[in-house]
Amino acid sequence: MPTRAYGQYCGLSRAAEILGQRWTLLILRDLLVGPRRYSDLAAGLPGIPSNLLATRLKELEQDGLVVRQARAGADRSVVYALTPRGEELQPALDALSRWGAAELREPREGEIVTEASLVSALRVASQHRTPPRGRRRAFTVRVGQAVAHAIVADRAVVVGPGPAQPSDLIVEGGPGFRDLLAGVLDPADAVASGAVEVTGDPALLAEFVEIFRVPYRADAG
Amino acid sequence: MPTRAYGQYCGLSRAAEILGQRWTLLILRDLLVGPRRYSDLAAGLPGIPSNLLATRLKELEQDGLVVRQARAGADRSVVYALTPRGEELQPALDALSRWGAAELREPREGEIVTEASLVSALRVASQHRTPPRGRRRAFTVRVGQAVAHAIVADRAVVVGPGPAQPSDLIVEGGPGFRDLLAGVLDPADAVASGAVEVTGDPALLAEFVEIFRVPYRADAG
DNA sequence: CGGGATCCCCCGAGATACTG
DNA sequence: CAGTATCTCGGGGGATCCCG
Numbered sequence: 001m002p003t004r005a006y007g008q009y010c011g012l013s014r015a016a017e018i019l020g021q022r023w024t025l026l027i028l029r030d031l032l033v034g035p036r037r038y039s040d041l042a043a044g045l046p047g048i049p050s051n052l053l054a055t056r057l058k059e060l061e062q063d064g065l066v067v068r069q070a071r072a073g074a075d076r077s078v079v080y081a082l083t084p085r086g087e088e089l090q091p092a093l094d095a096l097s098r099w100g101a102a103e104l105r106e107p108r109e110g111e112i113v114t115e116a117s118l119v120s121a122l123r124v125a126s127q128h129r130t131p132p133r134g135r136r137r138a139f140t141v142r143v144g145q146a147v148a149h150a151i152v153a154d155r156a157v158v159v160g161p162g163p164a165q166p167s168d169l170i171v172e173g174g175p176g177f178r179d180l181l182a183g184v185l186d187p188a189d190a191v192a193s194g195a196v197e198v199t200g201d202p203a204l205l206a207e208f209v210e211i212f213r214v215p216y217r218a219d220a221g
Numbered sequence: 222m223p224t225r226a227y228g229q230y231c232g233l234s235r236a237a238e239i240l241g242q243r244w245t246l247l248i249l250r251d252l253l254v255g256p257r258r259y260s261d262l263a264a265g266l267p268g269i270p271s272n273l274l275a276t277r278l279k280e281l282e283q284d285g286l287v288v289r290q291a292r293a294g295a296d297r298s299v300v301y302a303l304t305p306r307g308e309e310l311q312p313a314l315d316a317l318s319r320w321g322a323a324e325l326r327e328p329r330e331g332e333i334v335t336e337a338s339l340v341s342a343l344r345v346a347s348q349h350r351t352p353p354r355g356r357r358r359a360f361t362v363r364v365g366q367a368v369a370h371a372i373v374a375d376r377a378v379v380v381g382p383g384p385a386q387p388s389d390l391i392v393e394g395g396p397g398f399r400d401l402l403a404g405v406l407d408p409a410d411a412v413a414s415g416a417v418e419v420t421g422d423p424a425l426l427a428e429f430v431e432i433f434r435v436p437y438r439a440d441a442g
Numbered sequence: 443c444g445g446g447a448t449c450c451c452c453c454g455a456g457a458t459a460c461t462g
Numbered sequence: 463c464a465g466t467a468t469c470t471c472g473g474g475g476g477a478t479c480c481c482g
Contacts, residue, residue, distance in 0.1 A: 011319065012247065039464070055454095273475080
């Protein structure tokens with residue numbers, strides 16, 4: 001059997017043969033936010049060898065998860081986009097994200113937050129329950145260089161890259177932001193201690209945390 | 222950063238650092254069925270290098286997903302079991318299985334079905350909707366060497382390794398079994414064509430397919 | 443016999459340079 | 463901008479051996 005195959009007639013094996021390749025899950029995470037150019041992907045995946053990104057994109061195209069689209073018109077760039085089959089991975093990737101996020105504490109040395117990871121994190125976080133009914137809110141979230149927005153309307157949350165314009169609240173996360181999202185740190189205290197900086201009505205921060213809560217695991221360190 | 226790390230503060234990255242290692246997903250799939258000895262795992266994962274299985278088990282223990290338990294008493298064997306943290310992976314693994322199973326057609330050359338993969342497949346398949354109310358049914362399913370059982374009681378399905386005793390229906394899958402589960406092949410035709418062999422009331426096969434349906438993807442070949 | 447450890451080979455990943 | 467080319471090196475594949 002080919003090196004990457006497992007020789008088992010099993011859905012999980014087939015998934016592992018594709019998704020178990022190094023960097024593949026992160027490439028798909030980035031493409032789940034939207035079509036991206038080669039250089040966008042490279043920028044969002046610091047440390048990926050250039051040849052490996054090219055190889056992975058070819059494999060994913062071969063496997064029917066990604067299509068390479070040569071855009072016409074003035075912008076003659078090439079973009080990679082997910083196929084419907086690729087889009088169907090979202091529930092699985094979200095479940096993996098949720099599992100991984102439950103054990104996230106403060107960042108390790110040198111770890112960064114990318115735009116795609118921030119968008120994914122907000123999307124996953126908003127799934128823990130149906131959003132409350134209420135007035136429409138536009139949030140902008142910044143962590144490091146990454147910026148994302150979330151629009152909370154009646155019973156629905158829409159998340160995307162870049163800022164909301166205009167924003168009801170701009171949240172800028174720093175050290176301690178994770179504790180705030182976990183519900184361990186009180187919103188008022190978080191503002192006071194500088195764990196987050198907010199622009200807009202600080203009272204909306206409690207609403208934000210309510211919607212985008214990411215609990216810690218009970219027993220984990 | 223360590224070779225296996227991605228340098229991103231992101232739940233999916235952390236998940237990928239652990240689960241992206243070769244064979245790890247399949248090891249966890251097997252342990253999700255229940256505690257297993259080293260030799261059980263090796264037998265259920267044909268082709269895994271012995272040293273790699275040992276290495277993975279140590280890593281998973283280090284990461285807090287697996288515990289190594291030295292059983293006391295007459296049976297002085299060592300078993301590996303999932304921790305609560307490891308058990309929490311089930312929704313994610315099930316989502317991956319579902320995604321992978323949607324594109325499973327007939328087996329590739331040399332592919333086998335193991336007990337753990339059969340148990341997982343039945344568990345995942347039974348999740349597509351809440352089981353119908355009705356009389357309790359005990360199914361035994363055989364595919365190749367693998368045997369699993371499923372007990373369908375009021376609104377709940379319990380799946381496990383080995384046969385049900387007694388069984389209301391024994392289903393033995395052969396070529397074409399996948400089509401039956403997809404709903405492409407009619408139960409009566411499946412029996413007539415030899416796609417499955419049944420022992421017990423053949424009318425129960427329709428009930429079985431109803432509960433454990435695994436659709437094909439719409440557009441896939 | 444269960445539960446590994448050791449060895450060698452080689453492919454795939456990392457790093458960097460270069461090109462259409 | 464969108465990759466390809468080349469080199470090195472660590473980790474996986476495969477077989478064999480070891481130890482209680």
